[in-house]
Amino acid sequence: MPTLARVKERAEEQSTSMTPDQQGMIRMLANDLHRLNQSVMKAVDAGVSVEIVRSARHHGGDGNWGDLLIPVIVAGRS
Numbered sequence: 001m002p003t004l005a006r007v008k009e010r011a012e013e014q015s016t017s018m019t020p021d022q023q024g025m026i027r028m029l030a031n032d033l034h035r036l037n038q039s040v041m042k043a044v045d046a047g048v049s050v051e052i053v054r055s056a057r058h059h060g061g062d063g064n065w066g067d068l069l070i071p072v073i074v075a076g077r078s
Contacts, residue, residue, distance in 0.1 A: 047076035
């Protein structure tokens with residue numbers, strides 16, 4: 001799956017103008033997203049449908065924001 005495999009590379013490409021601390025946080029986020037994607041695939045393989053939806057938006061107070069996510073799970077057919 002090329003799209004999933006490139007999460008880390010895309011994040012690093014997008015972070016070239018960031019501070020080292022910001023780049024480290026982006027790498028951590030990319031790693032966490034990669035693990036999330038792997039978990040979603042495992043859940044689907046186990047027989048459930050998974051949708052990730054935005055539950056809220058976090059605002060940092062200085063113009064930066066981030067989407068907060070929750071899974072919507074539908075049990076599969078046995």
